[in-house]
Amino acid sequence: EVGGDLLEPLVSGMNLLEGAVPGNVVTRFPPEPSGYLHIGHAKAVLLNDYYARRYKGRLIVRFDDTNPSKEKEEYQQSIVEDLKLLGVDPDVVTYTSDYxxxxxxxxxxxxxxxxxxxxxxxxxxxxxxxxxxxxxxxxxxxxxxxxxxxxxxxxxxxxxxxxxxxxxxxxxxxxxxxxxxxxxxxxxxxxxxxxxxxxxxxxxxLACPIVDSLEGVTHALRTTEYNDRDEQYQWIQTTLGLRRVRIHSFSRVNFMYTVLSKRKLAWFVEQGLVEGWGDARFPTVRGVVRRGVNLDALKTFIYSQGASRRVVNMDWSKFWAENKKEIDKQAKRFMAIDANTNVPLKVTNGPAIDSNSYLSTANHPKDPSLGSRALRIGQDVILETVDVEGIQEGEEIVLLRWGVVKITKVTQANGNVGSLEGEFIPDGDYKTAKRKLSWMIQTGSNPIVELTEFDHLVTKDKLEEEDNFADYVNPTTLATTQVMGDAGLKTLQEHEIIQLERRGFFRVDRPYRDGKPLILYMIPDGKTKSMSGM
Ligand code: ATP
Ligand code: MG
Ligand code: MG
The missing domain is CATH 3.90.800.10 (Glutamyl-tRNA Synthetase; Domain 3)
Known part of the structure; x- marks a missing residue:
């Protein structure tokens, strides 16, 4: 590596660009404006951007617009927006059509x-x-x-x-x-x-080797399935007496149960199987961001296999597990109770309903910089039915963030726990209590929250080129549950990522407003497999 000692060490998983001279490197990302960017494209552009930055060079984004039958202004515009979303700021934007x-x-x-x-x-x-x-x-x-x-x-x-x-x-x-x-x-x-x-x-x-050369590209990053074409690419440059460009190959990324081709994604849009290119079930850049992908996690993931030339069919759950580590650091914590199956608990010595009593609670257990909020307390508490199955009089339970309550009365209804009474124990023992429960004060101000969970759009883990993907369309890809949330949820903005305690991580797709439910999208954590149990 020429002059490489002046540069930052490579990030983990990446390799050197052969023959790169710091200050002189020019890379390019050449999307065809024939669809929205997907996570495969994200890999390509992030690698190009990484090398341009690391070698203090330039990144060209070139619209490879040589086929009017497939290309549209709408797609071009969406690519500009999605590059912004990815945090990629090209030094130059060009068009093959200008050549x-x-x-x-x-x-x-x-x-x-x-x-x-x-x-x-x-x-x-x-x-x-x-x-x-x-x-x-x-x-x-x-x-x-x-x-x-x-x-x-x-x-x-x-x-x-x-x-x-x-x-x-x-x-x-x-x-x-x-x-x-x-x-x-x-x-x-x-x-x-x-x-x-x-x-x-x-x-x-024809166009790519000519324009790469004319635009001063020093390193053309191409996916390994283009290796056969490298000789042809060089033949064109040599035959035309153009400056030769180095080729650096990297592997395509594929994901299990995922269609990554603009033509096939367009089909899902046309069939109305998704809301559009930004649907949270789509592997497009805007789709995965909407689903709750954290950009730092995405970058780390892509760099971690930047040097590998092996094409792998990635398991989403591995990615989601990494994603969770990142969002866990920033997600404020809230509580929610199933809106339909819940049990009232009367805390007989709790503050009276008209007392307007609150306690202050941290938004994040480990990060005080995320602040705190007021949490309503009172006598009329609701608990989740499944949480109190088999509960006995005399048992001490923990109401998370508040304290210990000793159950003094259990009333059955239709063979289940119908209602409870209990007594707040100010210095009760958190550790010995078996049940540590989410709860909520019954007031008119608990927002209704709609939790949406998604499944893969196709039912086959590895779609082959010869498969008719339309045969593998998953008929059910969305499930919703209604919960009652703690009043703090009302202040959330679109795109905030939170945790509902004991339910998982969610992204705000629509904030609470005008009395309409708050819409939260569940972010997979790499563990929970089925569409249930929210
Ligand atoms: P599609 O099959 O979705 O139409 P494409 O390769 O034809 O993809 P382009 O717009 O030509 O679409 O791609 C721009 C760049 O993105 C190319 O350099 C291509 O190599 C890269 N790319 C496309 N798909 C992937 C992928 N799955 N993994 C890594 N890079 C990809
Ligand atoms: Mg292409
Ligand atoms: Mg293609």
């Missing part, structure tokens, strides 16, 4: 020097010929004729639809990507930026 004219010129020069030709072999036949290493009948077309066809295709003439430009590399290569790849094709759909100016567009295989 169309230049790329057109390079294509012409290839035709003129005989390194590219025009072909109208039908796609299926081309595929077979590639497999059999058979040359196209047009391979030796004279450059003048190829140029004429190329211009005709670019003029938008109908006849041009059958033609494409192909690189003349090596039909006999053991590397299939060198068997005369397609470089340019007609497409008459208007482009979201260049409109109808162009009638034919370069493929990624």
């Amino acid at each position: 169309f004219k230049a790329i057109f010129g390079y294509a012409l020069s290839m035709i003129e020097n005989g390194t590219a030709y025009m072909d109208d072999t039908p796609q299926e036949q081309m595929k077979l010929e590639r497999a059999d290493r058979v040359e196209s009948k047009h391979r030796n077309m004279p450059p003048e004729e190829a140029k004429e066809k190329f211009l005709m295709m670019n003029s938008g003439k109908e006849e041009g639809a059958a033609w494409c430009l192909r690189a003349k590399i090596d039909m006999n290569s053991d590397n299939g990507t060198l068997r005369d790849p397609v470089l340019f094709r007609q497409n008459l759909e208007p482009h979201h930026r260049s409109g109808t100016t162009y009638k034919a567009y370069p493929t990624y295989d």
Whole structure:
């Protein structure tokens, strides 16, 4: 590593960028605006950003907008927003479409020097010929004729639809990507930026090596499944006399029970199986943030396998367990009681209902900087039915954050505990009590809270390319429970992450307002598997 001693040590899990010169590194993230960013893209952009920062270089975000049939302004806008959400601030934002004219010129020069030709072999036949290493009948077309066809295709003439430009590399290569790849094709759909100016567009295989070189990229990060294409990428740069760019490969990330392809995600949106691209069940950047993914946890997770070239099918529960460590540090604690199945407890020596008595309670047991709040106390307490099963007269229980109550009377109703009476014991023993319970004072000011829990959208752990993913759509992916919350929950803002004691961690999806329930989304902790037990 050149001058590496001036730099911060690599974060755990990352490797060095070969040949990186501090101050001169340029990386790029080239999303196609054909969908919203997902966590796979997050990996790619976070690695590019990491290297650009570590080597005091620059990060280019380049919209790879070469296919008007798939791309939209809406997607482009969403990518800008989601990069912000990820905390990525690109040094430059560019568009492949700004280079169309230049790329057109390079294509012409290839035709003129005989390194590219025009072909109208039908796609299926081309595929077979590639497999059999058979040359196209047009391979030796004279450059003048190829140029004429190329211009005709670019003029938008109908006849041009059958033609494409192909690189003349090596039909006999053991590397299939060198068997005369397609470089340019007609497409008459208007482009979201260049409109109808162009009638034919370069493929990624042609555009990417040209623009990487022109923009001064020093290190092109590519996923390992592109390894076969590396030679082709370099061939284009060499053939065009362009500056060569180093390739640094990293592995794709996949998650179990998760679809990570923009085309398939778009299908879920179109079918109405989710609310939209930002649905909390979606593996999009905005979806996982809405579900409660903490960005520090996400970054640590991505860096931790940044150097690994093995493609793994990640288990969500491992990620959620890491996520929990991070959110546990910041989540304020609240109590909640099931809104339908609860039991009244009369604390006979508690403060009278009209006394307006409160105690002060810490928002977080370990972090005083998170402050404290007033918690209402009184005689009319409610407890969760399941918490008091089998309770006996004489038993001492702990009301969390308040103190010890000795049960003096148990009244049964339909074979269950129907109601309780007890006596507050000011210096009671916390340690010996078996039951340490969430509770609440019965007042009109306890907000109704809707707890929402989600499940995976698909039922298969590892979806294969040949699987019809629509066969594996999970019919039930959402469950809700209503609880009564402590009044402190009313002050929460959208996106705050909290813990409901003994229930788990939640993210505020909709704050309490105008008497409408507070909506909390459950954040998985990597342990609880089923959609129940909230
Ligand atoms: P999709 O299959 O979702 O359409 P894509 O690779 O075609 O993904 P692009 O917008 O071209 O979408 O991707 C931009 C960058 O993100 C590329 O450099 C690509 O390698 C990277 N990327 C995409 N998916 C993943 C993934 N699952 N893991 C890591 N990197 C990914
Ligand atoms: Mg792509
Ligand atoms: Mg793809």
